[in-house]
Amino acid sequence: xxxxxxxDQVNKAFDKAAKYTxxxxxxxxxxxxxNDVLHITFPLERDNGSIEVIHGWRVEHxxxxxxxxxxxxxxxxxxxxxxxALAALMTYKCAVVDVPFGGAKGGIKIDPSKYSEAELERxxxxxxxxxxxxxxxxxxxxxxxxxxxxxAREMGxxxxxxxxxxxxxxxxxxxxxxxxxxxGIRGRTEATGRGVFFGVQEACSNKEDMKAIGLDPGIEGKxxxxxxxxxxxxxxxxxxxxxGAKMVGVAEMDGSIYSDNGIDLAKLMEYKNETGGVVGFExxxxxxxxxxxxxxxxxxxVPAALENQLKESNAPNIKAKIIAEAANGPTTSExxxxxxxxxxxxxxxxxxxAGGVTVSYFEWLKNIQHVRFGRxxxxxxxxxxxxxxxxxxxxxxxKFTDQELQFLAHGAGEEELVDSGLQDTMVNSYNEINxxxxxxDVDLRTAAFxxxxxxxxxxxxxxxIFP
Ligand code: GLU
Numbered sequence: 001x002x003x004x005x006x007x008d009q010v011n012k013a014f015d016k017a018a019k020y021t022x023x024x025x026x027x028x029x030x031x032x033x034x035n036d037v038l039h040i041t042f043p044l045e046r047d048n049g050s051i052e053v054i055h056g057w058r059v060e061h062x063x064x065x066x067x068x069x070x071x072x073x074x075x076x077x078x079x080x081x082x083x084x085a086l087a088a089l090m091t092y093k094c095a096v097v098d099v100p101f102g103g104a105k106g107g108i109k110i111d112p113s114k115y116s117e118a119e120l121e122r123x124x125x126x127x128x129x130x131x132x133x134x135x136x137x138x139x140x141x142x143x144x145x146x147x148x149x150x151x152a153r154e155m156g157x158x159x160x161x162x163x164x165x166x167x168x169x170x171x172x173x174x175x176x177x178x179x180x181x182x183x184g185i186r187g188r189t190e191a192t193g194r195g196v197f198f199g200v201q202e203a204c205s206n207k208e209d210m211k212a213i214g215l216d217p218g219i220e221g222k223x224x225x226x227x228x229x230x231x232x233x234x235x236x237x238x239x240x241x242x243x244g245a246k247m248v249g250v251a252e253m254d255g256s257i258y259s260d261n262g263i264d265l266a267k268l269m270e271y272k273n274e275t276g277g278v279v280g281f282e283x284x285x286x287x288x289x290x291x292x293x294x295x296x297x298x299x300x301x302v303p304a305a306l307e308n309q310l311k312e313s314n315a316p317n318i319k320a321k322i323i324a325e326a327a328n329g330p331t332t333s334e335x336x337x338x339x340x341x342x343x344x345x346x347x348x349x350x351x352x353x354a355g356g357v358t359v360s361y362f363e364w365l366k367n368i369q370h371v372r373f374g375r376x377x378x379x380x381x382x383x384x385x386x387x388x389x390x391x392x393x394x395x396x397x398x399k400f401t402d403q404e405l406q407f408l409a410h411g412a413g414e415e416e417l418v419d420s421g422l423q424d425t426m427v428n429s430y431n432e433i434n435x436x437x438x439x440x441d442v443d444l445r446t447a448a449f450x451x452x453x454x455x456x457x458x459x460x461x462x463x464x465i466f467p
Pocket of ligand 1: 176
């Protein structure tokens with residue numbers, strides 16, 4: 001859709017929420033605009049010797065807190081408007097979940113599937129070098145992470161390049177979502193999908209809210225459709241299924257599939273790896289196009305691909321009672337109104353997919369602290385538990401079995417601490433925005449924006465504006 005402007009869409013949602021805050025117009029404008037926008041081009045020598053010009057962006061939306069933070073996307077959809085919108089969403093998302101970063105985003109306009117691994121490495125390293133030259137990367141200034149079309153592999157290249165040109169003692173903190181062996185953190189790969197699960201679970205646990213949309217409380221037994229089985233969609237689906245929900249539909253690049261009986265995720269992933277798509281998977285019905293399943297009968301719809309997927313044209317046909325925005329910007333403002341009018345509960349992106357950046361925050365903390373979470377206290381905790389258990393043994397005159405001891409005296413390691421920090425963040429933030437929603441009688445997206453604007457604006461008020 002040519003007249004679709006993603007940054008305008010984000011600002012529309014911001015304006016709607018700003019009315020419920022106390023800040024003056026000038027300060028609100030300051031919060032909305034992007035502080036720095038960088039567009040770079042550089043040549044890539046392809047494996048066959050030809051030269052191609054590559055376009056890349058990095059946008060730092062807000063410096064109210066440093067470093068700025070946000071992923072790097074490799075996709076043909078990348079442009080300046082998209083990068084600005086995504087950077088702005090990062091600012092609001094970090095504020096909603098109390099992650100102390102400003103928002104940023106980067107992107108390179110390529111289809112990664114059309115390049116060899118060596119070419120992708122050259123592109124990533126050159127892009128990082130350009131960011132460094134322009135002061136758009138560093139553990140205290142701007143910290144990229146994976147996004148659509150990138151993963152830990154690319155983040156490893158970013159770190160390695162940064163290390164070659166900087167002698168910063170905190171260099172490992174210049175990027176997050178890295179491989180574990182290069183300073184990454186356990187649980188980062190799963191984090192966004194895991195956060196989606198925690199967010200949906202919390203929403204579904206509210207009896208009153210579920211009653212209002214005609215659903216029973218709890219995840220158990222709910223049906224869902226997921227759009228996109230990339231890192232976010234796959235993990236969100238996996239945890240929803242583990243929580244007792246049934247996946248009845250999947251939309252992927254090659255088409256969409258549906259089955260009332262539920263779709264086996266592990267088998268489907270095997271099938272997708274073999275065939276490159278989901279169409280034709282046994283026991284499912286193929287729908288006429290790759291977006292058709294969005295309109296299928298289900299309780300929860302999880303758009304986990306790109307922006308601008310639920311729009312005016314398909315929103316009237318969407319039946320899901322809960323829209324769980326795992327992607328950034330999947331719903332246009334027009335579609336939002338249509339679905340809200342119908343009574344759907346829309347759990348917005350600027351809260352629901354914040355699990356990724358939350359665990360990125362933990363990774364960055366680990367990097368600048370130069371110590372793994374749990375290293376100091378794990379053994380101490382275990383010994384304390386054992387002391388308590390031995391007192392219980394004396395009192396009860398019963399010895400614990402080795403199995404019981406192992407279970408009860410277990411001290412938390414990095415993975416468990418990350419998971420607990422993530423769950424706590426998602427649960428608290430959900431309840432915070434849900435309260436704002438009720439107080440102002442608005443929807444959750446507006447409530448999340450109100451929360452973000454109050455936090456960012458409050459900080460500006462306390463800091464004052466630099467003359
Ligand atoms: N790309 C992810 C997002 O959109 C993660 C960003 C980060 O970890 O910095 O939230």
